[in-house]
Amino acid sequence: MQxxxxxxxxxxxxxxxxxxAWEWWITATEEEKAVARRQMDEKNEEFIKxxxxxxxxxxxxxxxxxxxxxxxxxxxxxxxxxxxxxxxxAKAVACQAKALSDKIIAGSTDNxxxxxxxxxxxxxxxxxxxxxCRKHSMPCMVLSTAELxxxxxxxxxxxxxxxxxxxxxxxxxxxxxxxxxDLGVEGGPQIKPVxxxxxxxxxxxxxxxxxxxxxxxxxxxxxxxxxxxxxxIVSRLIPKNKGQIVDMRGLDDVRGK
Numbered sequence: 001m002q003x004x005x006x007x008x009x010x011x012x013x014x015x016x017x018x019x020x021a022w023e024w025w026i027t028a029t030e031e032e033k034a035v036a037r038r039q040m041d042e043k044n045e046e047f048i049k050x051x052x053x054x055x056x057x058x059x060x061x062x063x064x065x066x067x068x069x070x071x072x073x074x075x076x077x078x079x080x081x082x083x084x085x086x087x088x089x090a091k092a093v094a095c096q097a098k099a100l101s102d103k104i105i106a107g108s109t110d111n112x113x114x115x116x117x118x119x120x121x122x123x124x125x126x127x128x129x130x131x132x133c134r135k136h137s138m139p140c141m142v143l144s145t146a147e148l149x150x151x152x153x154x155x156x157x158x159x160x161x162x163x164x165x166x167x168x169x170x171x172x173x174x175x176x177x178x179x180x181x182d183l184g185v186e187g188g189p190q191i192k193p194v195x196x197x198x199x200x201x202x203x204x205x206x207x208x209x210x211x212x213x214x215x216x217x218x219x220x221x222x223x224x225x226x227x228x229x230x231x232x233i234v235s236r237l238i239p240k241n242k243g244q245i246v247d248m249r250g251l252d253d254v255r256g257k
Contacts, residue, residue: 116248119255187228
């Protein structure tokens with residue numbers, strides 16, 4: 001970035017803060033001025049990054065595609081382990097999710113996956129991570145794969161629908177943290193390969209997010225997902241590090257409790 005140079009003129013003495021800064025500047029050595037410039041550049045860069053995140057947050061969040069079209073609100077304090085018969089596992093998965101959240105906020109771009117049966121709280125804990133990230137002005141987005149398939153269906157023959165899908169894809173690529181909710185449901189109970197346009201879309205999104213965190217919730221094992229999607233897609237979405245996988249299998253279906 002090109003630096004703009006200018007001659008600093010003495011401000012009015014009534015402006016005490018500005019005058020003290022001017023006095024320091026005219027007496028400072030070139031080395032001291034260089035250090036001050038670097039510090040200012042670092043602060044400006046941090047401010048620009050923060051503002052970019054702040055401006056992107058509503059744009060990506062509002063492009064979310066929610067299950068049944070209804071936004072889900074959840075944070076870690078909403079997690080009630082007493083709803084589960086296995087209290088210890090319910091506590092452990094929440095603690096693991098919170099640790100993953102802290103890592104992402106600290107700058108980690110590692111993916112995370114929530115694996116378990118229907119209604120055990122996978123989406124709730126994933127949303128809790130997004131809630132924490134959004135409090136730190138991180139752009140986030142939710143994509144229900146079932147809703148995405150439905151939108152792809154309606155996009156054929158309708159230019160507006162195709163344009164909307166393109167906007168959703170761009171937001172999914174741009175956001176800092178993406179949640180792919182219920183990945184695998186689009187393969188059906190027989191676990192068949194997903195339709196070609198969905199597979200292509202998932203590949204483009206996953207391939208563009210290699211340096212960004214993606215959360216996945218699924219009822220399926222990685223092997224089952226591999227029967228629906230190309231291995232390149234599964235390997236880009238499902239982490240191999242067990243510490244990044246929240247295993248919720250065995251927990252009860254508490255939906256509606």
